[in-house]
Amino acid sequence: MKQHPVFRKSSSRSRAEMMAILVRLFIFLSILITITASHDYFSVVGHTLDVNLDTQRRINLRTIKWMFDKKSMLTYTKYHEDLKVFHPYDGRVEFNESIFCLTLKNLIKNDTGKYKIEIYNTAREIYANKYTLTVLDPVVAPNLTYSRPQKSSDTCKVSCESQDLSVSTSCSNETCEAKNATSSNLNLVLHVTGTTVNCTVSNKAMWINTTLDIKLCEVSSEVFKVVGHSLDIHLDKQKIENYIKLKWMFKTNFMLIYTKGEDLNVSPAYEGRVEFNKSIFSLTLKNLMKNDTGNYIVKIDDAKKEIIIAEYTLTVLDPLVAPNLTYSRPQKSSDTCKVSCESQDLSVSTSCSNETCEAKNATSSNLNLGLHVNGTTFNCTVSNKAMWINTTLDIKLCEGNSKKPNSNGSSIQSCAVMVFTVLLVSVIVS
Structure with a gap:
């Protein structure tokens, strides 16, 4: 039985339309788009934002685009080695191809907002990363004051203030109650260890610590x-x-x-x-x-x-020696990272996995060495009965073991590792 010519024409048209759809689908599927989950990041006015990109994306690199609120900040084309910086970011943004790092310098409050980085390669793949940056005012070092008692039986009062926050506590028989105050962007904490009063002000980007040795006008044994x-x-x-x-x-x-x-x-x-x-x-x-x-x-x-x-x-x-903190970077994302701390004849180390690190402690006849973690900040303290010294290492894991092994997204972290040592003498008796 012969098919009617109208049906034959309709069938041919359907096949042509189907082929066109398949071609468009093939082209669409040939472009792989991987977008990492959005994150919130915090920094401080005047500081620098460093974005370390996944070095695997350098393979067959074609173009990099960095955008803020859908407006271009920077584009880099590998073939022509052409770097273009858009107004008003002249002199403030950089791209270091050797370490595959984007930098935004001298942050201002108006830099707060949503950012996107797109990496194109010659295989027609697009890797994208979205994040939100909040730029905060720097915190002001707390001011600690001590009201000396009129006689030994009186209590003494310690007050701490920073910006629009203040707390105070009364001490009796070397016992002082910890205090805390918060506002929309700040947290102020006042606590006591022995006769040393510690006040810390912090926001989501930084913290500053002030300490005071209280002379209680009493002689201990x-x-x-x-x-x-x-x-x-x-x-x-x-x-x-x-x-x-x-x-x-x-x-x-x-x-x-x-x-x-x-x-x-x-x-x-x-x-x-x-x-x-x-x-x-x-x-x-x-x-x-x-x-x-x-x-x-x-x-x-x-x-x-x-x-x-x-x-x-x-x-x-004898005075203490500031602890030496060292960080062993993992060779691949699935590995753990190791942090070690040593001072004089004591040493401790801990391994971290998925941003979880076990606190460690070591003691000798006159010394105590403690290593603990708060977020990504490692704190090592060596102490004796007269003083303590604290060394802090702010570890930016650079993808490290906090990401899943097969994630294709870029990582945002600080290129800088900040190590600083705070020397504080704890006076046991005034």
Whole structure:
């Protein structure tokens, strides 16, 4: 049976249309678009944003486009080695092909918004990455103030303020309650370790820490200090209200004798190292040495008898060495990364996987070494009974093991590794 010519024509048209659809589908499927999940990133006015691209995308690279709010910032064409920077980003954006890194310098508040990076290769593939950047004002270092008690039985008050936030706490018997305050963009935390008060202000991009050693005007039975530092002893005014003579003694030897109305008598062995402030009733021994370790007594004579008003044991320790933090970068994204910390005769190390790192600790007779993690910030602290030193390493994992092994997206991270050491002496006794 022969087919009607109308049906034959219709069938031919259908096949032609189907072929056209298949061709368009083939062309569409030949362009692979991989878009990573959007992220939120935070930085500070005046700082620099570094975007490290996946180095595998350098293979058959054709073009890179960097856009902010759908407006072009930068384009780079590999074939012509042509870099074009669009207004108003002249002098502020860079592309380093050798390390495959995009840079936006001198950030301003108006840089807050949505960004997109597209990487085209000769195989007609497009790799895209979207992210949101928020540029914040820098935080101001907290101001810590201490209200000294009028007498030893009183409490002392510590206050901390930064920008529009303030907190305060009262301390009694070397116990102080931690305090916290928050606003829309800031967090202020005040807490105490021993006699050291620590106040930290932070936003989502940075933090600044201020510490204060509180002199509680009381003498403890044990005092720990460091070679080269000073010892301050604040005496209770009520205890020496009717004194005639005051003596400060080391073991059985006098260091200082003060008689009312007369000049200060200082032992030749302590000339230039000891002081007595009559207005605030404080004794000071400067430039401490290891040989200053031992028992001390403060005595007064009130014309009736000699009274011991303070007795304590001083231990002078060697200063600590700032911990050395090292980071072993993983060879591939599936590997773990290792962070090690050492100071003097102690060392600890920890392995990290999926941004999870186990805290570590090591001790010796006089030292304690602790390594812990807060987000991507590694903190290593070495301490003895007189002081502690903190070294911090802000690790930008550069894709590391925080990404899935087969992810094709670019990674955004800071090119810079910031290492800084904060030296803080914790005074056990005032």
